[in-house]
Amino acid sequence: MSIFLFLNGNIYTMDAMLPRAQAMAIDTGSGHILAVGDNDEVRRAGDRQSELVDLRGKTVLPGFIDAHMHLIYAAYRSHNIDAETCSSEDEVANLVRQRAAQTPAGQWIQGGRWNKNVWPDQQFPTKASLDSAAPEHPVALSSKDGHLLWVNSLALQRAGITVETPEPPNGAILRDGAGEPTGILQEEGATSLVYDIIDKRDPVLTRHLVQGKLKELQQAGLTTIHDIEESDALNLFQQLREEGALGVRVNMILPRHMLPELRDLGLRAGFGDDMLHLGGIKIFADGTLGSQTAAMLDGFEGNPGNRGILVLPEQEMKETVSVAAELGMSIAIHAIGDRAAHVALNSFEQAQRHLADTQTTKAPRLRYRLEHVQLITPEDLERMHRLGVVASVQPYHAVADRDIAERYWGRRHRHAYAYHTMQQMGIPLALGSDAPVETFDPMRILYAATMRNDPATSQQRPPWLPDQALPVTQAIWDYTMGAAYAGAEEDSKGSLTVGKLGDAVVLREDILSVPQERMSENGVQATILGGKVVFGEV
Numbered sequence: 025m026s027i028f029l030f031l032n033g034n035i036y037t038m039d040a041m042l043p044r045a046q047a048m049a050i051d052t053g054s055g056h057i058l059a060v061g062d063n064d065e066v067r068r069a070g071d072r073q074s075e076l077v078d079l080r081g082k083t084v085l086p087g088f089i090d091a092h093m094h095l096i097y098a099a100y101r102s103h104n105i106d107a108e109t110c111s112s113e114d115e116v117a118n119l120v121r122q123r124a125a126q127t128p129a130g131q132w133i134q135g136g137r138w139n140k141n142v143w144p145d146q147q148f149p150t151k152a153s154l155d156s157a158a159p160e161h162p163v164a165l166s167s168k169d170g171h172l173l174w175v176n177s178l179a180l181q182r183a184g185i186t187v188e189t190p191e192p193p194n195g196a197i198l199r200d201g202a203g204e205p206t207g208i209l210q211e212e213g214a215t216s217l218v219y220d221i222i223d224k225r226d227p228v229l230t231r232h233l234v235q236g237k238l239k240e241l242q243q244a245g246l247t248t249i250h251d252i253e254e255s256d257a258l259n260l261f262q263q264l265r266e267e268g269a270l271g272v273r274v275n276m277i278l279p280r281h282m283l284p285e286l287r288d289l290g291l292r293a294g295f296g297d298d299m300l301h302l303g304g305i306k307i308f309a310d311g312t313l314g315s316q317t318a319a320m321l322d323g324f325e326g327n328p329g330n331r332g333i334l335v336l337p338e339q340e341m342k343e344t345v346s347v348a349a350e351l352g353m354s355i356a357i358h359a360i361g362d363r364a365a366h367v368a369l370n371s372f373e374q375a376q377r378h379l380a381d382t383q384t385t386k387a388p389r390l391r392y393r394l395e396h397v398q399l400i401t402p403e404d405l406e407r408m409h410r411l412g413v414v415a416s417v418q419p420y421h422a423v424a425d426r427d428i429a430e431r432y433w434g435r436r437h438r439h440a441y442a443y444h445t446m447q448q449m450g451i452p453l454a455l456g457s458d459a460p461v462e463t464f465d466p467m468r469i470l471y472a473a474t475m476r477n478d479p480a481t482s483q484q485r486p487p488w489l490p491d492q493a494l495p496v497t498q499a500i501w502d503y504t505m506g507a508a509y510a511g512a513e514e515d516s517k518g519s520l521t522v523g524k525l526g527d528a529v530v531l532r533e534d535i536l537s538v539p540q541e542r543m544s545e546n547g548v549q550a551t552i553l554g555g556k557v558v559f560g561e562v
């Protein structure tokens with residue numbers, strides 16, 4: 025047993041019983057906190073072999089917990105080519121040429137976000153430029169809106185698309201005068217011809233990319249993530265955990281379609297250990313705001329006939345939620361529009377009633393969570409509170425979506441992303457990023473939560489719906505204790521409390537005394553996991 029004594033700090037514990045402390049002792053063998061208090065009290069928890077760490081007055085918080093992210097997806101997003109800022113076909117081809125030089129021949133080069141509408145000639149690009157950039161690699165680059173796929177000759181060849189290929193239903197293969205495919209595939213009927221044959225994720229590459237991302241999480245001060253992904257992620261995390269190479273604790277949230285397999289295995293949420301465990305299942309109730317597929321009680325602004333899409337019929341959602349709840353699975357439902365939230369709450373309400381009727385023992389410790397919960401009626405907010413449903417929210421969405429929220433929701437936008445209202449009503453909040461859709465940098469997320477603005481553009485734009493800003497201490501609490509509660513881990517994480525895991529972050533500046541507008545510049549000096557410094561120095 026090796027005890028680390030962290031002394032002379034400015035510690036905000038997020039524990040109401042002892043909000044401030046000077047020091048803490050952590051047993052790095054078990055990873056648990058032995059003592060929190062002033063230097064003298066904490067020294068008594070150590071022995072002669074204890075290591076002393078002088079915090080030199082630095083500010084310490086519990087490690088941040090990101091309640092909603094997609095890690096493998098984030099790793100690939102950074103790896104893939106991003107052509108969004110390219111202003112010509114040649115510029116994109118140059119990115120491909122550089123990537124080809126670092127990629128073994130025959131391996132796919134993917135990515136996209138190119139947008140010919142901002143190029144000088146606005147012409148469709150062709151396979152020719154990609155062929156000269158990457159003759160030995162199949163290349164597939166999706167357009168910014170995702171409706172076009174630009175490929176090279178090798179990709180066409182692998183997909184078996186030739187001059188003889190008939191026009192697919194629900195799509196088009198652009199061709200030259202001789203009927204030869206030009207390298208542009210339109211809409212799903214055509215793009216799926218290529219997507220269907222792209223190699224499944226290469227496990228060696230995936231591991232390499234994920235390890236890089238895990239380092240970035242540590243650098244950002246994150247000590248736990250709720251990862252919403254598939255079994256390949258769970259499998260990789262298990263391997264990394266076995267090797268002691270995980271470095272960040274993972275609460276795994278698996279997709280709805282795996283529920284029957286989880287039931288067959290008899291698994292319940294919580295299965296696993298301190299580094300990696302099963303958190304629950306994820307259900308989609310609707311689509312997105314940007315694509316106007318969020319499920320709405322009333323139509324979108326200017327398009328009253330469109331009430332979005334409920335991607336799971338209400339009856340089916342109720343059945344799924346009930347089965348999951350009976351198995352003790354936490355349930356995270358993606359709900360962007362107010363109709364999606366309404367239907368999701370109906371299913372939570374029914375499942376809770378059913379459990380109360382049938383469960384003879386104490387109700388299992390599961391969480392009912394609404395993910396995003398961007399628009400919701402006051403009545404349903406009331407119901408969230410009554411049912412104890414967690415609002416798992418991503419403050420960066422609020423500032424990134426402000427324009428489309430106003431455009432597509434009209435006056436309703438004033439009740440959107442209503443974090444402060446939720447907090448005042450007593451609805452438990454958990455903060456997260458939804459990375460890679462938005463940044464997972466906690467300092468920028470805290471800025472968005474407390475300033476209702478994007479630090480990159482705050483000089484040019486006023487805060488958006490500033491009444492919904494969270495007080496700084498509350499936002500930190502939601503990012504630590506709140507997220508721990510969303511993961512049903514509030515007994516072991518979220519605050520610096522004796523008996524909990526010794527996960528903490530040391531900041532360069534005191535987050536509660538620097539001017540708020542400088543919050544996003546505050547940085548992480550060190551990240552501590554189970555008492556061990558896994559990033560930086562103290």
Ligand SMILES: [Zn+2]
Nearest residue numbers: 092094252458
């Ligand atoms: Zn997400």
